[in-house]
Amino acid sequence: MTRDRRDYYEKNKEHIQQMQKVYRETHKEQMKEYAEKHSERKNETARKRWEEHKDQNSERRKERITCSCGCVIRKDGIKRHEQSQKHQQPLQQTNQQNAL
Numbered sequence: 769m770t771r772d773r774r775d776y777y778e779k780n781k782e783h784i785q786q787m788q789k790v791y792r793e794t795h796k797e798q799m800k801e802y803a804e805k806h807s808e809r810k811n812e813t814a815r816k817r818w819e820e821h822k823d824q825n826s827e828r829r830k831e832r833i834t835c836s837c838g839c840v841i842r843k844d845g846i847k848r849h850e851q852s853q854k855h856q857q858p859l860q861q862t863n864q865q866n867a868l
């Protein structure tokens with residue numbers, strides 16, 4: 769927390785705490801529902817499903833592909849790579865060259 773924020777919190781502590789209390793009270797039902805939805809039973813199901821597909825997933829993770837920018841990347845990382853500077857910079861350069 770920065771000093772500004774801490775100052776703000778100190779000055780408005782009572783107000784903030786009051787707001788949080790009000791929020792908790794008005795959202796009691798939602799919070800209960802949320803807790804139930806994310807209860808252990810759901811986690812257990814998700815874990816089982818993950819176990820079942822674990823091998824499949826790790827096989828898929830190892831797969832590598834060559835991107836249009838020339839980078840060799842993991843197939844499951846393509847989405848993130850496409851948004852990265854590393855991917856976008858060479859493409860921008862090519863576009864600029866083409867424009868000239």
Ligand SMILES: [Zn+2]
Binds near residue numbers: 835836839849855856
């Ligand atoms: Zn790329």
